[in-house]
Amino acid sequence: MSPTTPRACSFNTAAAQYAANRPSYPPALFTTIEELIGHPLAGCRVADIGAGTGIATVLLRERGAQVIAVEPGDAMAAQFRDALPDVPLVRGDGNALPLADASQDLITYAQSWHWTDTARSVPEALRVLRPGGALAVWWNTTAFDVPWIAAQDERVARHCGVAPRSGRPRPDDGDAVRLAGLAGLRVARRQMRWSRTVPLHTHLANLSSHSAFLVLDAAGNDAFLARERDHLRRLFPDERVEETYVVDLLLATRP
Template sequence: MTAISRAQSFNRAAAQYAASRPSYPPALFDAIEELTGGRLAGARVADVGAGTGIATALLQERGAEVIAVEPGEAMARECRAALPEVPVVRGDGNALPLTGASCDLVTYAQSWQWTDPARSVPEALRVLRPAGALAVWWNTTAFDVPWIRAQHERIARCCGTEPAPATRPGDSDAIRLAGLTGLRVTRRQARWTRVVSLDTHLANIGSRSAFLVLDEARRRTFFAGERRLLSEAFPAGTVEEAYLVDLLVAVRP
């Protein structure tokens, strides 16, 4: 299964993605302002790989002038429906449909891994104004929570992948893995939680590309077993998801 196929798989579950995916904490946007040395209010921001507009909406709430860039038709449609006042253009980070030196900030929320850094880094630099910045972030798994770690290992077994190591990469390793070497990059992390229904939690997991590309029988078997396990562990029908949002910020040289 290619990265392109996995990236395109989100269009099969755009509404599910919009309804169940986690948001981001205010501390993330505080950190972006601190590390870039500029206010989001009034800034011209391109949110690339915007999906259904989760990060786009939060950037707009902070006063940014946002344009959403999204390659998927169904995901872009959800974004337009949720944020009718925000321009949404079709495109991706490897070839941004934006003019040069037109943005103060280019953001990638959960989407940098779908780009080729050899192309997406020069593209981001092309559209950034002097002193502009590139911000890349992910909601990562809180592996220190036992039930979340155990679930992560079950997901890896189901999807035929290796479980992520319990220890996170250091700053230099994270920058290297993101393909941002050669830029002056600062890393910041913020922990946060949300309480959701069991249905929302399972829908969130099911909206991940690793599951969207699996055959229906395999997905059904996994989620039946997962619902049984979590119903026993959380009889009230709600779970507290814990995240560590991992932020990398590069200011334009």
Template sequence: MTAGSRAQSFEAAAVQYAASRPSYPAALFDRIEEFACCRLAGARVADVGAGTGIASVLLRERGAEVIAVEPGEAMAGEFHQALPGVPIVRGDGNALPLARGSCDLITYAQSWQWTDPGRSVPEALRVLRAGGALAIWWNTTAFDVPWIRRQHERIAHHCGLKPRPAARPSDHDAIRLAGLTGLRVARRQMRWSRTVPLDVHLANIGSRSAFLVLEEVNRQAFLADERERLRRIFTGEEVEETYVVDLLVALRP
């Protein structure tokens, strides 16, 4: 299964994605302001791969002037429901439909991995004003929480993927893997959690691309088994999900 197929798989689950995916902690945006050396209030921000608008909502709450870039029609439709007054254009990070030097900040929430950094980095630098910043981040697995680690291993096995190592990449490796070598980059990791009903947790799992490319019967079999496992841990059927946000902010020369 190609990365392109997995990226496109979100179109079939846009409503589920909007309803179940986690948001981001306030500290994330504090660190973006700190590393980018600019306030979000009044900043012109392009949120690329904006999806259903999870990050865009928070950027707007900080006073940013947001324009969203999203390739998927269904995801863009959910974005319009969440943020009817925010402009959204169809496109992706490899060929941004934005003018040169038009943005103070470009953000990628959970979406940088769907780009080719050999194309998306030059595109970001083209669209950013001098001194602007590129911020990319992910909600990553809190491997030190035993049940989350075991669940990650079960998901990887079921989807035919190799489990990620518990050790996180060094700053140098994270910057290299993101394709940001040669730029001035700051990195920060922030731990946070949310408590959600078991149904929301399972919907969150089911909205991941590795699941969306599986046959429906295959997905449902795993989720049914996972429901029974988690009921033995969370007897009140409220699940505490723990994340570590991994943030990289690169400054345009």
């Protein structure tokens, strides 16, 4: 998808909601990246592309990386600047990076690679990476082996008019690399399971911050979320919801 499609642009209508409720990433993700690149992130020149409100940028900085962020959305960039005023932020997207040739040790795409045109974004990443540098793309994917999560996915799919994701097998390594447009590169894949427990209202706000919701009618979304709140209160009477994820990481090394 292009970063200018309605779904891609929809996040600007809910930037504050996104910043407050979206899940972060587990420490194991960054430890794994360090293992795959063969050295600590401390001191690395890292470009975080599609940085959004800075969820991944914060964690990269905590590892000591020297981060520059790239973000196309006005509202998302404003949230980023409020949260991380001392981090360089440039406007642009992954299809045409506003960065110099061979200027970065690592390029990261947290939840944003699928918004790019890989026929353009892969060559751009290789251009900006130094020789031996790495491109890391990852997603918090949903753990559909948890029964209540799979059942919720079916309800969400009906509401949004899309096919349920819970019925699809998780792609094997070869398919994951091909679907990401990284075939022909040396790619390592790792998957890490983790969870967070949040208040019910945070879970629902996270759910409704996804693009499939943001492009729908607000009144219809409100009615769905009210029904979902009632349903989840029966499952979680203390209104504390454990969300389970599998971080799916692909790391490609520039020759």
